[in-house]
Amino acid sequence: xxxxxxxxxxxxxxxxxxxxxxxxxxxxxxxxxxxxxxxxxxxxxxxxxxxxxxxxxxxxxxxxxxxxxxxxxxxxxxxxxxxxxxxxxxxxxxxxxxxxxxxxxxxxxxxxxxxxxxxxxxxxxxxxxxxxxxxxxxxxxxxxxxxxxxxxxxxxxxxxxxxxxxxxxxxxxxxxxxxxxxxxxxxxxxxxxxxxxxxxxxxxxxxxxxxxxxxxxxxxxxxxxxxxxxxxxxxxxxxxxxxxxxxxxxxxxxxxxxxxxxxxxxxxxxxxxxxxxxxxxxxxxxxxxxxxxxxxxxxxxxxxxxxxxxxxxxxxxxxxxxxxxxxxxxxxxxxxxxxxxxxxxxxxxxxxxxxxxxxxxxxxxxxxxxxxxxxxxxxxxxxxxxxxxxxxxxxxxxxxxxxxxxxxxxxxxxxxxxxxxxxxxxxxxxxxxxxxxxxxxxxxxxxxxxxxxxxxxxxxxxxxxxxxxxxxxxxxxxxxxxxxxxxxxxxxxxxxxxxxxxxxxxxxxxxxxxxxxxxxxxxxxxxxxxxxxxxxxxxxxxxxxxxxxxxxxxxxxxxxxxxxxxxxxxxxxxxxxxxxxxxxxxxxxxxxxxxxxxxxxxxxxxxxxxxxxxxxxxxxxxxxxxxxxxxxxxxxxxxxxxxxxxxxxxxx
Amino acid sequence: xxxxxxxxxxxxxxxxxxxxxxxxxxxxxxxxxxxxxxxxxxxxxxxxxxxxxxxxxxxxxxxxxxxxxxxxxxxxxxxxxxxxxxxxxxxxxxxxxxxxxxxxxxxxxxxxxxxxxxxxxxxxxxxxxxxxxxxxxxxxxxxxxxxxxxxxxxxxxxxxxxxxxxxxxxxxxxxxxx
Numbered sequence: 083x084x085x086x087x088x089x090x091x092x093x094x095x096x097x098x099x100x101x102x103x104x105x106x107x108x109x110x111x112x113x114x115x116x117x118x119x120x121x122x123x124x125x126x127x128x129x130x131x132x133x134x135x136x137x138x139x140x141x142x143x144x145x146x147x148x149x150x151x152x153x154x155x156x157x158x159x160x161x162x163x164x165x166x167x168x169x170x171x172x173x174x175x176x177x178x179x180x181x182x183x184x185x186x187x188x189x190x191x192x193x194x195x196x197x198x199x200x201x202x203x204x205x206x207x208x209x210x211x212x213x214x215x216x217x218x219x220x221x222x223x224x225x226x227x228x229x230x231x232x233x234x235x236x237x238x239x240x241x242x243x244x245x246x247x248x249x250x251x252x253x254x255x256x257x258x259x260x261x262x263x264x265x266x267x268x269x270x271x272x273x274x275x276x277x278x279x280x281x282x283x284x285x286x287x288x289x290x291x292x293x294x295x296x297x298x299x300x301x302x303x304x305x306x307x308x309x310x311x312x313x314x315x316x317x318x319x320x321x322x323x324x325x326x327x328x329x330x331x332x333x334x335x336x337x338x339x340x341x342x343x344x345x346x347x348x349x350x351x352x353x354x355x356x357x358x359x360x361x362x363x364x365x366x367x368x369x370x371x372x373x374x375x376x377x378x379x380x381x382x383x384x385x386x387x388x389x390x391x392x393x394x395x396x397x398x399x400x401x402x403x404x405x406x407x408x409x410x411x412x413x414x415x416x417x418x419x420x421x422x423x424x425x426x427x428x429x430x431x432x433x434x435x436x437x438x439x440x441x442x443x444x445x446x447x448x449x450x451x452x453x454x455x456x457x458x459x460x461x462x463x464x465x466x467x468x469x470x471x472x473x474x475x476x477x478x479x480x481x482x483x484x485x486x487x488x489x490x491x492x493x494x495x496x497x498x499x500x501x502x503x504x505x506x507x508x509x510x511x512x513x514x515x516x517x518x519x520x521x522x523x524x525x526x527x528x529x530x531x532x533x534x535x536x537x538x539x540x541x542x543x544x545x546x547x548x549x550x551x552x553x554x555x556x557x558x559x560x561x562x563x564x565x566x567x568x569x570x571x572x573x574x575x576x577x578x579x580x581x582x583x584x585x586x587x588x589x590x591x592x593x594x595x596x597x598x599x600x601x602x603x604x605x606x607x608x609x610x611x612x613x614x615x616x617x618x619x620x621x622x623x624x625x626x627x628x629x630x631x632x633x634x635x636x637x638x639x640x641x642x643x644x645x646x647x648x649x650x651x652x653x654x655x656x657x658x659x660x661x662x663x664x665x666x667x668x669x670x671x672x673x674x675x676x677x678x679x680x681x682x683x684x685x686x687x688x689x690x691x692x693x694x695x696x697x698x699x700x701x702x703x704x705x706x707x708x709x710x711x712x713x714x715x716x717x718x719x720x721x722x723x724x725x726x727x728x729x730x731x732x733x734x
Numbered sequence: 735x736x737x738x739x740x741x742x743x744x745x746x747x748x749x750x751x752x753x754x755x756x757x758x759x760x761x762x763x764x765x766x767x768x769x770x771x772x773x774x775x776x777x778x779x780x781x782x783x784x785x786x787x788x789x790x791x792x793x794x795x796x797x798x799x800x801x802x803x804x805x806x807x808x809x810x811x812x813x814x815x816x817x818x819x820x821x822x823x824x825x826x827x828x829x830x831x832x833x834x835x836x837x838x839x840x841x842x843x844x845x846x847x848x849x850x851x852x853x854x855x856x857x858x859x860x861x862x863x864x865x866x867x868x869x870x871x872x873x874x875x876x877x878x879x880x881x882x883x884x885x886x887x888x889x890x891x892x893x894x895x896x897x898x899x900x901x902x903x904x905x906x907x908x909x910x911x912x
Contacts, residue, residue, distance in 0.1 A: 355741070359744060362744075363744075366748075373755070393759045394759060397752070397755050397756065397759065400752075400755075401752050404748055405745065405748060405749070405752070408744045408745035408748055409745055411741065411744065411745070412737055412741045412742045412744070412745050413737065415741050416737055416738055416741050452751070452754070455754055455755075455758045456754060458758065459754050459757040459758055647808070647809075650814075674836075675836070677836070677860065677861070
């Protein structure tokens with residue numbers, strides 16, 4: 083009964099999404115206030131019904147209703163309650179429902195908080211969000227109904243994929259989807275602007291906090307995914323350049339470019355059509371990711387069960403949404419004029435470089451991700467593009483990006499770098515380089531060019547971020563949320579760079595075969611296998627090892643890596659044993675039983691790896707602080723004029 | 735009104751991408767993952783599980799189609815699919831050879847005695863060398879080998895009757911001809 087209600091509320095949500103699109107867009111075109119009001123009401127109704135539908139599916143999981151096909155396929159009676167809830171989005175159908183719920187939440191928020199916007203414009207935004215909603219609800223109802231019954235009911239379910247039975251991965255999809263889907267708001271703002279054919283600075287100011295909010299969710303989501311891959315996949319890697327990872331990383335890059343380009347559009351009224359294109363691109367890449375993951379055109383370890391009918395539906399939807407937006411762009415964007423000029427060392431030109439490098443990295447990653455598909459489609463053979471390509475094409479634009487980032491933050495709008503800032507930056511840059519050389523030699527005992535550059539850039543970015551705060555405090559200037567957010571986020575970029583450089587330069591990995599009592603040495607740490615025992619979890623059996631780690635005779639820690647066999651079958655799962663430290667992680671993963679009491683073990687020494695995720699959290703925190711800057715809550719006034727005035731009077 | 739080219743470029747690039755996706759949907763990139771399919775089955779000759787003095791080899795069934803099922807007593811999925819394997823064996827359409835992988839001879843023999851034996855014969859591969867040749871990376875896995883010795887199908891994970899009917903049965907010659 084409850085599943086049928088869930089199905090029914092999903093159909094009602096679709097009808098309301100149609101009403102939302104028709105009344106909002108139609109009302110805006112006809113200037114009919116009643117229609118536009120009806121469109122807004124439909125947003126609320128749609129949210130309520132999607133939420134009810136989601137609750138119905140969750141209820142089916144919690145109640146172990148194995149007469150629902152999706153529940154029977156993705157959970158079983160032994161699965162702990164927490165994971166039964168997480169199993170709602172553990173596979174294709176339910177994750178689409180999560181997508182829709184996320185879109186409904188964003189739509190509701192955008193409707194509730196856009197009261198001060200021009201009414202027709204606001205309605206167009208709501209209408210476009212409605213169109214996107216229609217697509218997803220229709221997709222679910224026609225090809226991927228999560229409420230389909232299983233007759234006769236199964237006595238017990240299969241299981242949630244054991245890889246997904248993990249805390250970080252349970253909360254990873256909701257956060258990631260909030261990010262993906264959040265770009266829909268910026269997309270809707272861009273399309274509404276193109277429909278009206280005019281763009282004022284208020285547009286950019288309105289779009290900024292929404293984009294920041296979506297982008298910070300995506301940042302956290304990606305960081306969680308990376309952290310999970312590190313401790314769960316058993317290889318100790320933190321990024322694999324897998325198509326699905328790229329699918330989440332590309333919208334992030336586009337979103338990063340967008341929040342920077344929006345700053346220029348808001349403050350100076352420049353880059354208008356470029357900013358619109360980025361807003362369209364960021365969401366398009368989110369949709370593209372959805373298509374790539376679910377259609378089976380690319381191979382990935384994370385891919386959902388694929389089905390050509392689904393692929394065709396998403397492709398049609400993708401073509402309609404993205405194609406429509408890009409045609410609208412081609413038609414209307416030429417009418418938007420940017421008229422102001424700026425100097426080479428002004429903040430505008432640094433942000434232009436930022437965008438150029440980010441988009442270059444994005445384009446090359448997109449090319450690498452789709453290259454196997456191109457080759458296959460052109461019958462040039464089946465190939466796969468590996469990490470060496472991606473690392474190179476990512477590194478090359480990132481090095482100059484980081485170098486310029488430190489300067490760009492200190493540059494003034496329109497006029498360029500002030501002489502006080504110039505001396506300060508030279509000092510920071512020099513110090514960063516010297517410290518990097520000395521620290522590399524002292525701590526790790528060798529000097530390598532790329533490592534030195536990486537550490538120097540990390541210190542440079544961190545130092546020049548802090549220098550902004552110091553300069554403001556000294557001059558007794560206020561520190562608004564936007565500035566504080568920028569400083570924290572950029573400091574986070576430096577912290578992540580530090581982590582990436584450290585782990586890529588000095589990580590040590592060793593695969594060994596040990597019997598109980600034997601030891602292996604990794605980077606002056608002794609890893610001794612002291613015991614093996616069987617452990618019983620709620621729904622799995624595991625072999626757990628005690629690995630005593632000591633250094634110079636002193637015991638550091640005992641690691642407990644596990645090899646788990648879930649009762650539902652499938653491949654054995656690795657649970658790595660990790661000792662977290664400020665300077666390094668010590669990592670042990672159990673491999674295979676080699677017989678005669680010997681086990682293969684993967685031992686790793688991972689310097690500074692924590693800083694990768696710590697930096698990501700700081701980036702997200704900075705985005706959050708900037709999103710809540712007070713000026714976004716004021717009613718629109720021309721920021722461009724204020725910036726012009728400030729540039730003329732020399733005040734910053 | 736004339737539209738400058740640079741504003742149309744995004745739409746054109748996207749149209750080209752869509753073209754590739756349409757082609758891509760018809761292709762199956764997964765083919766690359768089972769390099770064995772369509773290739774001759776890797777040969778082996780191993781001790782029989784029940785009788786160390788006799789050999790079980792990949793040529794035992796040459797001239798007819800056969801199944802190879804990779805299993806072990808430590809593998810929970812194997813326990814789960816056992817009923818299905820017995821049902822498939824009862825159909826009597828195609829002989830099934832078991833590859834006992836990285837296992838203990840006594841435990842494996844007891845397992846078959848207790849749960850029933852779907853296999854015509856079982857090869858004993860304690861070190862997993864043959865399994866490596868076959869590209870096995872987790873038990874259970876099931877292969878279908880044609881009469882001419884080429885690998886026709888591979889299923890990774892627990893075998894179910896649904897998978898059997900969908901992926902395997904259509905590849906078997908109609909009953910009576912084989």
